[in-house]
Amino acid sequence: xxGVEHTVIGDVELEADGRGGWVVVVxxxxxRRQGCRCPVCRAxxxxxxxxxxxxxxxxxxxxxxxxxxxxxxxRVRCPVHGVITAWVPWARHDARFTLAFEDxxxxxxxxxxxxxxxxxxxxxxxxxxxxxxxxxxQARGKVDRLTGLxxxxxxxxxxxxxxxxxxxxxxxxxxxxxxxxxxxNKQIVGEFFADLGQQRATALTHVSCDGATWIHDxxxxxxxxxxxxxxxxxxxxxxxxxxxEVRRRIVRDLKAAGRTEDATALKGSRWAVxxxxxxxxxxxxxxxxxxxxxxxxxxxAYLIKExxxxxxxxxxxxxxxxxxxxxxxxxxxxxxxMVELSRTLRRFRDLIANTLDSGVTNALAEATxxxxxxxxxxxxxxxxxxxxxxxxxxxxxxxxxDLPGRP
Numbered sequence: 001x002x003g004v005e006h007t008v009i010g011d012v013e014l015e016a017d018g019r020g021g022w023v024v025v026v027x028x029x030x031x032r033r034q035g036c037r038c039p040v041c042r043a044x045x046x047x048x049x050x051x052x053x054x055x056x057x058x059x060x061x062x063x064x065x066x067x068x069x070x071x072x073x074x075r076v077r078c079p080v081h082g083v084i085t086a087w088v089p090w091a092r093h094d095a096r097f098t099l100a101f102e103d104x105x106x107x108x109x110x111x112x113x114x115x116x117x118x119x120x121x122x123x124x125x126x127x128x129x130x131x132x133x134x135x136x137x138q139a140r141g142k143v144d145r146l147t148g149l150x151x152x153x154x155x156x157x158x159x160x161x162x163x164x165x166x167x168x169x170x171x172x173x174x175x176x177x178x179x180x181x182x183x184x185n186k187q188i189v190g191e192f193f194a195d196l197g198q199q200r201a202t203a204l205t206h207v208s209c210d211g212a213t214w215i216h217d218x219x220x221x222x223x224x225x226x227x228x229x230x231x232x233x234x235x236x237x238x239x240x241x242x243x244x245e246v247r248r249r250i251v252r253d254l255k256a257a258g259r260t261e262d263a264t265a266l267k268g269s270r271w272a273v274x275x276x277x278x279x280x281x282x283x284x285x286x287x288x289x290x291x292x293x294x295x296x297x298x299x300x301a302y303l304i305k306e307x308x309x310x311x312x313x314x315x316x317x318x319x320x321x322x323x324x325x326x327x328x329x330x331x332x333x334x335x336x337x338m339v340e341l342s343r344t345l346r347r348f349r350d351l352i353a354n355t356l357d358s359g360v361t362n363a364l365a366e367a368t369x370x371x372x373x374x375x376x377x378x379x380x381x382x383x384x385x386x387x388x389x390x391x392x393x394x395x396x397x398x399x400x401x402d403l404p405g406r407p
Contacts, residue, residue, distance in 0.1 A: 004059075193222035
């Protein structure tokens with residue numbers, strides 16, 4: 001009923017909690033085989049003393065009644081870690097909650113807000129965060145998530161105002177986050193490959209990322225056999241940004257010419273030219289038809305953007321041929337923003353071709369970014385990047401424990 005192992009149960013008592021209620025206090029001790037162990041390395045060690053007295057660990061409630069496990073584990077002398085409180089099989093080191101209690105809190109935190117978990121489990125939301133970090137830290141040490149990587153995605157995620165970013169690495173085979181670190185620069189990417197190691201980096205076949213050349217440089221140096229693939233989402237985003245620049249420039253020119261009414265009408269066409277055709281509303285379709293009739297340059301820019309989207313839908317040799325056509329069309333469009341887009345596409349043409357040939361994209365990393373934003377919104381932000389990284393690894397890194405008592 002307590003959800004503990006390698007534990008000898010002694011007395012069970014009801015004790016007043018000082019607020020008109022009762023708590024169950026269970027006296028326990030570790031079995032002889034599991035006693036006198038270092039809590040860090042789990043090595044058998046000679047006893048040092050009986051410690052400072054009995055300690056209590058909060059367990060899962062029995063019905064509506066709180067449960068505490070009480071024991072006097074004493075201290076041991078570890079040749080590596082010195083004099084330290086002996087390991088107890090029912091709790092993690094330096095915790096005042098049982099393994100089952102912490103696992104349930106961590107599982108619930110992966111599925112609901114910390115304040116709700118705290119209300120259900122009768123602990124503070126800060127305690128929920130501490131427990132989650134401890135569970136994730138232990139889970140990290142049990143599995144090497146960097147083993148067996150072949151195709152990965154590298155992306156960045158803004159987690160707070162003021163240019164605060166995380167670098168995220170996703171395994172394309174499992175969809176899991178295998179590495180996360182605060183920062184967004186060449187050094188941070190280098191730290192990932194340092195953790196990965198030269199042998200495992202050599203085994204990488206494909207790396208998807210955005211157009212940041214500093215990522216490409218590190219990948220090329222650390223994983224020379226890997227094919228760098230440019231993410232379609234970011235490539236199409238270059239085109240949508242160029243279209244918006246075209247629209248804003250034309251609006252400015254119309255205002256300068258005194259055509260305020262036409263400028264106002266064109267200003268309201270932003271989403272009609274930016275959204276994908278299949279997602280346009282009826283009103284936006286009407287607006288797009290009006291742009292086609294009244295503003296040739298903006299409509300041509302829109303068509304170039306849609307042709308670039310079609311490149312990634314076709315893929316393969318046909319996609320490469322279509323990409324060449326898009327670059328040629330944009331460069332001859334006599335629209336300054338589209339001409340600049342053609343130069344960018346030409347500069348990254350080989351990386352885009354890698355994407356068209358392999359089909360490897362950063363879609364999983366982008367989905368992870370969406371999930372991270374949902375975590376941030378649900379928690380109303382995080383005080384530290386470490387707390388957010390722990391939540392990411394709990395929910396997207398495969399480190400979420402099972403609910404206690406489930407096979």
